[in-house]
Amino acid sequence: MINIILAILSTAGALAILFASIGILRMPDFYLRLSVTVKASSLGVGLLLICAAIMFPDDASVTTKSIAIIFFLFITAPIAAHMIGRAAYFTGIPLWKGTIVDELDGMYNKETHELKSDPKDAIHKSTGKEDDQIAETDEETR
Amino acid sequence: MIKNFLMNLLLSFIWVALTGTLSYSSFVFGFILGFFVLWIMNRNEEDRRYFYRLPKIFSFVFYFLYLVLKANIQVAYDVITPKYFFRPGIVRYPMNTESDFEINVLSTLISLTPGTLILDVSEDKKALYIHVMYLTDPEAFINELKTGMERRLLEILR
Numbered sequence: 001m002i003n004i005i006l007a008i009l010s011t012a013g014a015l016a017i018l019f020a021s022i023g024i025l026r027m028p029d030f031y032l033r034l035s036v037t038v039k040a041s042s043l044g045v046g047l048l049l050i051c052a053a054i055m056f057p058d059d060a061s062v063t064t065k066s067i068a069i070i071f072f073l074f075i076t077a078p079i080a081a082h083m084i085g086r087a088a089y090f091t092g093i094p095l096w097k098g099t100i101v102d103e104l105d106g107m108y109n110k111e112t113h114e115l116k117s118d119p120k121d122a123i124h125k126s127t128g129k130e131d132d133q134i135a136e137t138d139e140e141t142r
Numbered sequence: 143m144i145k146n147f148l149m150n151l152l153l154s155f156i157w158v159a160l161t162g163t164l165s166y167s168s169f170v171f172g173f174i175l176g177f178f179v180l181w182i183m184n185r186n187e188e189d190r191r192y193f194y195r196l197p198k199i200f201s202f203v204f205y206f207l208y209l210v211l212k213a214n215i216q217v218a219y220d221v222i223t224p225k226y227f228f229r230p231g232i233v234r235y236p237m238n239t240e241s242d243f244e245i246n247v248l249s250t251l252i253s254l255t256p257g258t259l260i261l262d263v264s265e266d267k268k269a270l271y272i273h274v275m276y277l278t279d280p281e282a283f284i285n286e287l288k289t290g291m292e293r294r295l296l297e298i299l300r
Binding site: 015016019022023026027028029031032034035036038039040042043057058060063074075077078079081082085086089095096098099100101102103104105107114115116117 | 164165166167210213214217218221222226228229230231232233234236249250253254255256257258259260261262263264265266268269271273275277280
């Protein structure tokens with residue numbers, strides 16, 4: 001019984017990591033790559049660590065360590081993704097051409113790095129299709 | 143609230159000491175037993191928040207796991223099939239949170255759900271900017287997040 005649970009969990013974890021790595025290759029722009037990689041890999045590592053905890057039920061130290069690793073992974077991975085995504089948007093990495101809305105456009109004050117919350121206070125809002133951050137062709141985000 | 147939690151912890155340690163096995167299963171069992179003992183023994187009619195909050199935390203954990211699994215399957219399907227189904231976009235999400243801790247927890251949970259990624263928090267802490275992968279309608283997405291994740295989270299934290 002416990003073998004079946006272990007098999008299901010470890011297969012799901014390995015598949016999640018596999019899909020994350022395929023996602024890096026297949027996704028069309030930087031933000032989607034980041035989005036796919038961080039979540040799927042943290043879920044995969046979490047499932048594999050849960051497997052390790054179930055595998056050694058008598059050893060409390062293994063369970064403690066895997067709970068600690070899962071906890072710290074889950075509180076640090078989103079922050080890393082947030083900082084990378086923010087830096088990417090700030091330096092002007094283009095979004096995919098299929099992006100339907102970009103409400104962050106023009107909200108940054110590029111000198112003071114301040115971010116407004118009200119759309120009425122937008123500073124350098126782009127006017128047309130040419131000067132916004134959404135790419136026109138697939139080659140720009142390759 | 144905090145007094146009840148400490149009592150519960152004490153009761154579970156007593157259970158572990160009495161049974162003599164220091165393992166997670168006996169600790170968890172002692173904790174559940176202590177929870178029900180405290181609930182039955184509770185005479186303080188005003189302060190019953192602890193007994194309602196603990197089941198809510200558990201239901202929130204399962205709700206979050208359900209969201210994560212659902213979104214992961216959706217993303218995985220999109221990764222392995224040749225056609226792209228997603229419609230990405232950056233959405234401004236107005237928050238109802240008050241303290242920094244609430245913003246931290248909310249943005250961590252949103253970032254952990256596949257398909258949504260926090261890009262930044264505004265300077266006056268009123269809005270989050272979220273990169274969403276499957277965006278059909280920004281209004282619908284904001285409503286879903288507000289009535290689902292944020293409402294449940296604030297019920298627990300306040």
